[in-house]
Amino acid sequence: MMVNAYPTLVRRLLLARGADPEDALELSTISHPLGKQGMLGMKEAVDWIAYASSQRWPVTIVGDYDVDGACATAILRKGLEGLLPVTSIVPNRLTEGYGLSESVAARISPETRLVITVDNGISAHDGIAAVKARGMAVIVTDHHLAGPRRPPADVIVNPNQPGCPFPWKSTCGAGVAWYLLLALHLTHPEWVGREMLEETLDLVALATVADLVPLERNNRVLVANGLRRIRSGRINPGLSGLVAFAGLELEQMREQDFAFKLGPRLNAAGRLADMQTGIRLLLSRDAENIESWSRFLETINAQRKEIQAHIEREAIQITESLQDTGDPVICVGDDGWHNGVVGIVASKLKERYQRPAFVFASAGDMGQTAQGSGRSMDGWHLRDALVLVDGRTPGLLNRFGGHAMAAGLSLPKVRFEEFRRNINAVSLEQVPGGRFQKNVWCDGPLQAAEMTLDMAKAIEQAGPWGQGFPEPLFENDFMVVTSKTIKNGHWKLQLHLDEIMGGAAHGGLAACKAAAGKAASSPSLPVDAVHFLNGREVAQEPPPVGFRVRAQYRLQVNRWQGREGLQLMLEQVLPAPAPVVMPVPHESRSTRPIAAGPSLTNGI
Incomplete structure (x- = not known):
């Protein structure tokens, strides 16, 4: 269908969302990573990689254990392989938690001279300091909100860092990694060709949808072009393995399939096993390995569903059985719950009760840490609320980070009730009466x-x-x-x-x-x-x-x-x-x- 042939109803729907019905969402119309409206730090990051390439520095990419982090890692590895020696590591969700921590820093190969983070790093002060102490340079590429202190990295590329003029703040971690390759292409086209950039668009599209970042126009361009490649059969070979097990047809792929079919399968590796398996799948071109790893992820995802369903039932039972205290924010946890699925359960509780929800499980040595995930309602910025709690009660939160609608955190388990009281106090201050509501956008009746x-x-x-x-x-x-x-x-x-x-x-x-x-x-x-x-x-x-x-x-x-x-x-x-x-x-x-x-x- 030609864009200008949209029915009147569809044109009205697009206009109501601030979109131009004549916009073909062509890749040539995306914002550029360099220049006055480019990403702060992008030129310096390119210069560091150029120098590292000239010296043949070994590079380690530090990724994340979710879909966005896995796709970002695979994108950057594919772009840098052949340019310099590159490998990657991912934190263990159960033992190390999110991001470049000190324990992750200790696992980086001593031969490494340059560390590049993807989808994390903006809050990794101690981990980056530990890397720097080992004599390594650090480039942070991230998209999460920056805190009041700048981490001690050599370069930071993050559209959400203070002073960054890049207009599209909702670019996901994989999008930022892809933009780094685009900047390398624009500066050194002999290193990163146009085809390499386009080959990784399907991973950018998957990550953008799965990470639930707003589909601003720039993100819509990236997702639309990723879908076009997939529908034409030009799909990442590893991703095609997941497509086969999900029973999808390439020519009929939709953005919802990223969220509900492919994303959960890839995410299962980071929730219950090791996301390195997912990264290897996305980097592989070997048919036998692709089939084996895809089958493994299918099995792991089935186990994830069973574990999630069990925890969800228990969480609902706790909800229904406890006496009313007037708390507007749900805070539940159990020692026996698997912290690989607490975020999904928090989302389910939020939807069921139409209230923000935090779900915790035990973590750390001797299970003395409560590691949790929160989901919010419209109008209540979850990470900002955690910043306020952290400022009022120093030491209550070990670590935290996230977005307006989702956040992760850890705290001493003995202070769980203290956290519950504080987060509810903040919510009562910020939301009148603690009465949350879900705004449902409706386009009216159809004839x-x-x-x-x-x-x-x-x-x-x-x-x-x-x-x-x-x-x-x-x-x-x-x-x-x-x-x-x-x-x-x-x-x-x-x-x-x-x-x-x-x-x-x-x-x-x-x-x-x-x-x-x-x-x-x-x-x-x-x-x-x-x-x-x-x-x-x-x-x-x-x-x-x-x-x-x-x-x-x-x-x-x-x-x-x-x-x-x-x-x-x-x-x-x-x-x-x-x-x-x-x-x-x-x-x-x-x-x-x-x-x-x-x-x-x-x-x-």
Whole structure:
């Protein structure tokens, strides 16, 4: 589809998100890493690498154990191999925690002369000092928010460091690493060719979506170009192994597949095993190794699901059993929980209870440390809140870092209750009454003529959609034509728009059954819909035939065994007491504030 051929509805959706419907998102239009609007420190980083290359310095890349860190490591290794001797290490999540710590510094080969961090380093003061004490130079490439002190690195490249003029602050760690290669290409094209840059765009796209950074225009360009390469079959060989096990077709790949299919499989290595396996997979061109490592990650991911489900059930039981203390922020933990999945469980609790959540597990020697992960709600900056807690109670937090919506931290386990009190006190100060609310952006109702397979395809092609650039969400009243439960209690429905039901809209069960019986010949057929339960439904059972519902949904292309069909992905289903009201243009529709629920503290 040509960009200027978008339907009127799709053009309106793009404009509502501040995007130009005529924008083709070409790679040639991305911001440059050098110059007045380039990244602070980028020229110096290129100069250091040029000098290291002339001296044949051994280089060690220090990565991270998540998708962003693994992709960033693989991107930089692919770009620097052949230029100078390069290797990489990744912290052990269970024993070393996040980033370039002193223990990680001690593991760097003594032959190394230059250390480059990716997706970490901006808060690694002690680790960088330890590296410098060993006579090594350090380049930090990161995207996390900088603290009040600058780490003692030789060069820092981070769009979020003070004074950096680069306009796209949401560039992920892999994006920053890719921009370093682009700067090398622009300065020394004989070292890093254009094809090398384009070969790694699929990893940038995967990392950008999986790390949940906002899809500002520059990120949309990177993701769109990564998807184009994948759909044309020019995919990273290792990534193709994950695609095969996920049962995906390259030509139909979507940005959601990064988040829900490929990201979790790659992440499983860092959660339960060693992310070096994931990095080796992304660097490999050997078919046998790719198949073996992909199968290993598939197995590990299945184990991760089992562990996560068990911990999630226990966390919910704790939530439901504890007496109400008025805490607006969830803080739970248990010695037996695996800290490789606490972030996922925190996300699940946040969504279920519509409140910020911290989940902890034991870590460190003798299990005396509580290592946790937090997830926040709209309007409450999690890392800033931790900065305030740290400033008020020095020594309470061993380490912390993160973003507005997610953060990681560790603290002495004996001070868990002290942390719970402090983080809740901060939340009560910053959020009136501690009443958090989730703002749901809704694009209003669709007309019957707009609810088509072609429209679903047009919306899909207008992407990428994601964090900060939400996939369109619509709201209509429907009559339930058929209703059943499927695996794990999820709902499978057929729905008719009220406006096209005619007399059936008021005819109850008999009229709906008649409509269902005439579906094959009716010019306005019922549409298939699915709803995956999330714990916040009004009822656990699907609505009965003849019931009138108001649903928020996304138009989706359902592809199965070579066939395509329209499907509604239901996000929320409620009884429909009144007609849909058109929203005010460009304004958000939000849920009511969620009152503070029961205390979620327990002795870790």
